[in-house]
Each structure stands twice: as C-alpha cells, then as structure tokens.
Amino acid sequence: MHQFPVRVYYEDTDLAGIVYYANYLKFIERARSEWLRAVGVDQVAMKSEGLVFVVRRIEADYIAPARFDDNLTVHSSIHEMGAARITMCQKVRRGDQLLFSAVVTLVCITEAGRPVRLPKDVTSRFVDTESRCS
Template sequence: MHHFPVRVYYEDTDMAGIVYYANYLRYIERARSDWVREIGIDQNAMRDEGLVFAVRRVEADYIAPAKFDDELQVETSVEQVTAARLVLKQVVKRDEQPLFQAVVTIVCIADTGAPARLPANIRLLVH
C-alpha cells in the first residue's frame, strides 16, 4: 500500500469551506504519479518508447467532506493487473476516516492513440 500526504488549501475548497468534489481526482492523480515513480516506473522513458498511461475509468464515492487545512492521506493499492489494464483502489482519509474512494482503471496507449498492452516489466513491478 502506498501512502501520499495531502494538505487541503483554501484554493481546494468551495464557498462552504469543503473540498470541491473534482479536487479529489487531483489528489488521487498526484498519489498515483508518486506511486508509479516510487515503484521504479519511468514515465518519461515510457513516453520516449511511444507509450503513456491513460485513465480509462473512474468509479468514485464521496463519503464525507474534507475541509480547509485538513491533513489527508491517499492510500493506493493494486486491485488487479492484466495484460491490458491496471486497476487501483484509492482511498482519501483524514486520520482513519475514509472521505473519498475510487477504483481507477489505467491502460497504456501508443503515441498514435491506439490501445497497447502494459509492458511486461511494468506488470512485474506492480504484482
């Protein structure tokens, strides 16, 4: 499980002082990028080889609001790896309280925009 800290800034909130719903997607994106780097995947090298990651699907549940100045944690774990996709579960928590959770399906696409298989070395890294 990967943990990524997030602080809620004023700019993240709406007029009610709670995190604007779309910002949770930003938080989990940052956490995924950090996780990918941490396990040793070089996305710049992938791009040089004509491959990039793309989000194919997001199933999101908003459970409770986060507020200005909260210290949050994004937990990322691997749910499934196939030849063509990577499914991650991401949970945003304040202390131990889940506030938001998402199941995110990641795929690879070629620089032409066509679907591509996940490289074998990446499948091995995420298992």
C-alpha cells in the same frame, strides 16, 4: 499499498469551505504518479518509447467532506492487472475516517491512442501487489 500525504489548501475548497469534488481527482492523480515513481516506473521514459497511461474509467464515492487545512492521506493499491490495464483502489482518509473512495482503471496506449500490452518491466514491479477494494 502506497500512501501519499495531502494538505488541503484554501484553493482546494469551494464557497462552503469544503474540498471541491473535482480536487479529489487531482489528489488521487498525484498519488498515482508518486506511487509509480516509488516503484521505479519512469513515465517520461515510457513516453519517449511512445507509451502512456491514461484513465479509462473511474468510479468515485464521496463519503464525507474534507476542509481547509486538513491533513489527508491517499492510499493506493492495485486491485487487478490485465494485459493492457491496471485497476486500482484509491482512498482518501483524514486519520482513520474515509472521505473518498475510487476504483480507477488505467490503460496503456500508444501516442496514436491504441491500447497496447503493459511493458514487462512495468508489470514485473507489481507482482504480488493485488488487493481487494474494500
């Protein structure tokens, strides 16, 4: 599991003073990018080889609001891996309180938009990391 800290800034909030719903998607995107970097996946090198990750599907649950100046943590883990996809669980917490939960399916595609198998050097970095989305 990877953890990524996020502080809520004024620009992240709406008129009610709570985090605007779309900003949770930005928080979890940043966490995924940092998690890939932390395990040694070089997305720039992948792109130079004509491969990129894209979000194929996202299922999101907004459970409780975050507010200006909150310190949050995004928890990311792999739920399962297929030949060309990774399904991840991502949760945003304020301390022990769950605020947001998402199941995100990423696929690997060519620059032409065709799905391809995940590179072996990428999949080898995720051996024995599968977990349950709960």
